[in-house]
Amino acid sequence: MSLKVAFQGVHGAYSEQAIRQHFGDDVQTVPCPLLGDVFDAIHRQRVDLAVLPVENALAGAVSQAYELLMDSDLLIQAEIILHVHHSLLAPAGTTFQDVKRVQSHPQALAQCESYLRRHNFEAVPKYDTAGSARELAGTLEQGTAAIASKLAGELYGLTALDHDIEDVKFNFTRFFVLGHDAPERGEYNKTSLVFATRNRPSALYDCLGEFASRGLNLTKIESRPRRNRPWEPVFFLDFEGYWQDAACQEVLAKLLFRASFVKMLGSYPAVRNDSVGI
Amino acid sequence: MSLKVAFQGVHGAYSEQAIRQHFGDDVQTVPCPLLGDVFDAIHRQRVDLAVLPVENALAGAVSQAYELLMDSDLLIQAEIILHVHHSLLAPAGTTFQDVKRVQSHPQALAQCESYLRRHNFEAVPKYDTAGSARELAGTLEQGTAAIASKLAGELYGLTALDHDIEDVKFNFTRFFVLGHDAPERGEYNKTSLVFATRNRPSALYDCLGEFASRGLNLTKIESRPRRNRPWEPVFFLDFEGYWQDAACQEVLAKLLFRASFVKMLGSYPAVRNDSVGI
Numbered sequence: 001m002s003l004k005v006a007f008q009g010v011h012g013a014y015s016e017q018a019i020r021q022h023f024g025d026d027v028q029t030v031p032c033p034l035l036g037d038v039f040d041a042i043h044r045q046r047v048d049l050a051v052l053p054v055e056n057a058l059a060g061a062v063s064q065a066y067e068l069l070m071d072s073d074l075l076i077q078a079e080i081i082l083h084v085h086h087s088l089l090a091p092a093g094t095t096f097q098d099v100k101r102v103q104s105h106p107q108a109l110a111q112c113e114s115y116l117r118r119h120n121f122e123a124v125p126k127y128d129t130a131g132s133a134r135e136l137a138g139t140l141e142q143g144t145a146a147i148a149s150k151l152a153g154e155l156y157g158l159t160a161l162d163h164d165i166e167d168v169k170f171n172f173t174r175f176f177v178l179g180h181d182a183p184e185r186g187e188y189n190k191t192s193l194v195f196a197t198r199n200r201p202s203a204l205y206d207c208l209g210e211f212a213s214r215g216l217n218l219t220k221i222e223s224r225p226r227r228n229r230p231w232e233p234v235f236f237l238d239f240e241g242y243w244q245d246a247a248c249q250e251v252l253a254k255l256l257f258r259a260s261f262v263k264m265l266g267s268y269p270a271v272r273n274d275s276v277g278i
Numbered sequence: 279m280s281l282k283v284a285f286q287g288v289h290g291a292y293s294e295q296a297i298r299q300h301f302g303d304d305v306q307t308v309p310c311p312l313l314g315d316v317f318d319a320i321h322r323q324r325v326d327l328a329v330l331p332v333e334n335a336l337a338g339a340v341s342q343a344y345e346l347l348m349d350s351d352l353l354i355q356a357e358i359i360l361h362v363h364h365s366l367l368a369p370a371g372t373t374f375q376d377v378k379r380v381q382s383h384p385q386a387l388a389q390c391e392s393y394l395r396r397h398n399f400e401a402v403p404k405y406d407t408a409g410s411a412r413e414l415a416g417t418l419e420q421g422t423a424a425i426a427s428k429l430a431g432e433l434y435g436l437t438a439l440d441h442d443i444e445d446v447k448f449n450f451t452r453f454f455v456l457g458h459d460a461p462e463r464g465e466y467n468k469t470s471l472v473f474a475t476r477n478r479p480s481a482l483y484d485c486l487g488e489f490a491s492r493g494l495n496l497t498k499i500e501s502r503p504r505r506n507r508p509w510e511p512v513f514f515l516d517f518e519g520y521w522q523d524a525a526c527q528e529v530l531a532k533l534l535f536r537a538s539f540v541k542m543l544g545s546y547p548a549v550r551n552d553s554v555g556i
Contacts, residue, residue: 034391055503056341063334064388106384106405108343113312125405127384170505204499205490212483220511221482223499225333227448233498256535 005177006030006038006136006224010131012152018082018175019051039068042178049077055174056084066236069176069194069265075268076192077177084171085194086112089133089158090145096161103132111235112147114167121145122160133158143191151165176266186269189242190219194228195259203258204235210254211239214247243267282325283455284308284316288410290430296360296453297329298429317346320456327355333452334362344514345505347454347472347543354470354544355455362449364390367411367436368423374439380411382425390425392445399423412435452542460521464547467520468497471530473503473537474512481536482513487515488532494524495548521545 005027007015016029030047032038042050052065086108090099102109103124109116116123124144128131133148137156145161146152150264153160176192197203211218217240223233241248248267255262283305285293289419294307308325310316320328328341364386370375380387380394381402385395394401402422402533404410411426415434424430431438454470475481489496495518519526526545533540 106403125384125403127403131396168505172503201493201495202490204496205486208483214478215479217479218482218501219502221513223496223498225450227446235499 003027003049004030006032006047006050007038007042008032008035008038008052009128009136010130012133012149012155013128014082014084014149015051015053015175016130017149017151018053018080018173020081021082022051022078022177028244035064035068039072039074041181042074043072048179049076050178051080051175052178053173054176056172063224066177068222069178070234070263072178074178074180075182076268077179077183077222077266078186078268079190079270080175080177081271082173082175084166084173084262085150085164086124086129086147086166087150087153087160088145088162088165089136089148089153089156090161091136091140091142092157092159094142094145094159094161098143099145099161100143102145102147103136104133105129108147111166111168111171113166115183130155177268182266183268185242185244188270188272189240189267190238190270191243191248191267192220192236192238192265193255193262194234194236194265195255195262196232198258198260207235207255207258210251210258214251216241240270241267280334281305281327282308284310284319284328285326286310286313286316286330288408288412290411290427290433291406292360292408292427292451293329293331293453294408295427295429296331296358296451297497299360300329300356300358302454303377313342314344315506317350317352320352320458321350326457328340328352328356328456328457329358329453331451334450342455344472344502347456348512348541350456352456352458353460353542354546355384355457355461356464356546357468357548358453358455360453361440362444362451363428364407364425364444365422365428365431365438366440366443367414367417367426367431368439369414369420370435370437371422372420372437372439374401376421377423378421379384381414381422383407386425387448389444389449392490405453407435415482431534437521455546460544461546463520463522466548466550467518467523467545468516468548469519469526470498470516470520470543471533471540472512472514472543473533473540476536476538485513485533486535488529493528494519494525494529518548519545 038050041047053062089117102121103126105128106125109123109131129148130152132146133152136146220238316328319325331340380399381404383406384403386407388400407426408430411424411430414424498516502515
């Protein structure tokens with residue numbers, strides 16, 4: 001029986017593309033309207049795993065994803081890095097010259113802003129990228145195209161009038177695969193956690209010193225306001241290493257004494273920076 | 279002659295509300311369609327200052343703002359913290375019971391998701407909050423309401439059917455005021471900069487040590503992928519202090535020797551955490 005993996009959006013979403021890239025074709029993808037529904041699906045065991053976007057090289061951290069991660073007891077199983085390419089999709093018979101309006105999620109429209117302006121296309125905001133393609137496949141509206149993934153075009157029988165129409169080519173999105181159990185060690189691993197410092201000057205510096213003194217390389221750090229105490233930050237931190245390594249176990253124990261809380265998000269097989277083709 | 283201050287959006291946008299909160303009524307607010315146009319307006323001296331959102335307690339850093347800041351030579355003049363409250367706005371004569379559809383920017387709709395669900399309102403995505411109110415004031419469409427600021431309701435002659443409809447009450451947005459010259463010292467100051475570390479283990483830790491050893495308190499840190507070299511991060515950092523303080527001058531000089539580059543974003547009068555009413 002194939003794995004069931006939940007994602008936010010409709011079929012053809014970039015999250016579904018990330019699932020295909022990571023797991024291949026032998027998984028059952030389960031679309032959920034909202035990010036909260038994705039967590040619901042996995043908490044209630046209706047799926048085995050979930051995939052959620054946590055960072056976009058252009059659009060910054062996906063904030064709600066981190067809030068939901070904070071509230072759940074799921075563990076990160078793996079990371080996926082997807083190179084996001086936008087296609088211009090239209091109903092069969094529509095030529096490039098026919099296009100007047102282009103519909104998509106505001107962020108995708110923004111990522112293709114120069115392209116849209118160059119061709120004098122009117123931008124029409126919709127809820128999501130793949131959803132705008134699905135809607136167009138239903139209405140077959142003349143003179144309208146959608147911006148979404150190539151996958152969405154194939155799924156909804158739309159013709160790709162153009163490919164790779166994003167203004168900036170370095171458009172990568174990072175995803176976490178979430179599940180219930182701790183994953184095995186991979187070839188290259190990262191550990192992700194969130195912590196708050198005790199309210200003391202240089203508290204963050206002292207915490208980071210535990211990593212530096214053991215040669216544990218940080219790959220991400222981000223302070224975020226605490227929800228009910230904004231501007232009293234929590235820190236999201238990723239570092240290279242697997243929790244069973246001696247240095248990792250030491251740093252985790254030390255951190256627990258220095259921080260006012262630590263929450264483990266996972267220790268998982270990760271993607272090397274230099275392996276994503278850039 | 280009153281100051282001209284540019285912002286992204288149409289009149290009634292939350293950025294305009296931030297301008298009013300900071301400068302009072304004696305400024306001329308200049309709406310710009312895109313964030314890039316805001317930078318254009320100030321670079322071409324068509325306005326004196328610009329205001330841009332850089333952090334939302336719920337939605338995370340506003341990524342494009344930081345990209346544009348990186349590319350410009352403007353300096354931060356001040357920070358503004360706005361407590362964002364959403365209103366439900368409708369044409370005169372529409373009662374709460376008449377409302378079927380609610381239109382706004384997808385993020386505002388998401389921030390009121392439970393509210394919309396509770397009242398069985400259909401959510402309709404639009405480009406921005408104030409723009410969705412202005413559009414409604416034009417069409418006067420029956421059964422439709424918009425989510426936007428109280429200010430937008432007043433400007434476009436819509437009735438506020440409900441106030442403070444956001445699901446989570448801790449909804450603060452941080453703005454920077456941008457200008458050409460370095461501002462005077464305020465009562466309480468922050469300095470913002472962006473830097474990249476030399477490619478060495480513990481490089482970030484060593485840089486942060488320069489702050490910690492001088493008792494300079496960090497109020498924000500965020501690693502972000504470099505645009506043309508994703509996952510080779512740059513660090514956005516805010517700390518308490520004014521650039522003319524001896525400790526600040528020392529830390530800046532030291533940082534220049536440790537980092538592969540440092541860009542000053544500004545040293546400016548800031549808002550104390552405990553003064554925003556939370």
